[in-house]
Amino acid sequence: MATLTAGSTTIPVGGSVILSCSVEPSAGWKYRWFRRTSVTSFVEFNTNNEENREITVTQGGIYKCDGKRGNPSFYSHSSHENIIEIMFSNKVFVTRQPNWPQMFSGESITLTCEVQGGGTTEWTCEWRRSGSIIHKTDSKDWTFIVSESSSGNYMCQCRSRDDWYSSTQRSETIRLSVSRDKPGAKLTAGSSTIPVGGSVTLSCSVEPSAGWKYKWFRRTSDSSFVEFSRNNEENREITVTQGGIYKCDGKRGNPSFYSHSSLENIIEIMFSNKVL
Template structure:
């Protein structure tokens, strides 16, 4: 049978620099005796994946929550659980992210044209900047899916926008750095014009 996969939640998901972040790891059919392991996701561009680095004192905690104090930058986290002797481990959870809009990251993401609201069929470029040679742009969509930019040219991701491109975007470098994150919303131009027309009507 497949191993169970715990579900990780992070709070808050958008960060005020220096805030505390709480990770919570939930196992299906929870019962006593689980130990929890807490990891930071480190981008691995060569493998098109991430490796996991154990957090300080994050090995085999009795508590199903873990608090990170003074976080300042965008980061990804993963948990897993284990119990028994010899210890049986669950799979790793899906990664969850804490995003920061802090511009003092070692890496940064620039959106052109520079606005949060875009319309369908806009051409939008997302450019990663910093002293790194390799990049990928990642997106976390409204339905909770994580994906990589399919059209990378050097350090720039090019998108011909559709409504499914709404989400949070950030850059990851080959050196394991995360950039600040940007929220992008894509709206249908036809819908926008329709609502503009409605707002012009005299409804008195």
């Protein structure tokens, strides 16, 4: 049986790798070389070295060899297959949108495998979480809904669609932290009473605070909650002049993800009339 050995299993762009083939006992053998890709069958190729014991290759692919000697030719068993990859020197890194330090189960995120200087190359990218391949996509972007099990360290690596054995290096990892528990909004009031003609400032917050916008609701003792809007897009603070029962919640992302509503807060108007 032939034995194939490689000086390296990766070829830097513009570089080469030396492959060696041997059959024991070694006397009299010449060698044949074969290469295939992920979409082709094995094809024999020739080199200038008549014995062909060592060859220099510059293409990625799957290689094997066998030995022949005598007349008529006697052939050994083929070697085991050996995968040689071209490793692009482009730097690869992962970006995320949204880039919030803490996410919650049910939110959507897009991870992008950025290949610097990748030009117009069409890529197929694979994603690893904590070392294991978990997803492959025919683009650099991967959008998914996170769950608690999505927490972990992510890295990516892309391959040229025209040559599956040409790949980028792996990116450095980024950390994704996902909580199972939905956060709750907190409503605070500058005062629980409004003097006639006056106002009170209400504040809403969700922790951790990144990315939230807020919705406000009011009801009276004989009505249901009704949402009302303010001109401030973020709506974190509002000024109210009406008494009633108020609550708020937070939303962020696209599609929108909502926090739990705050506890209700009663605001009363305090008339200035003297009571006897």
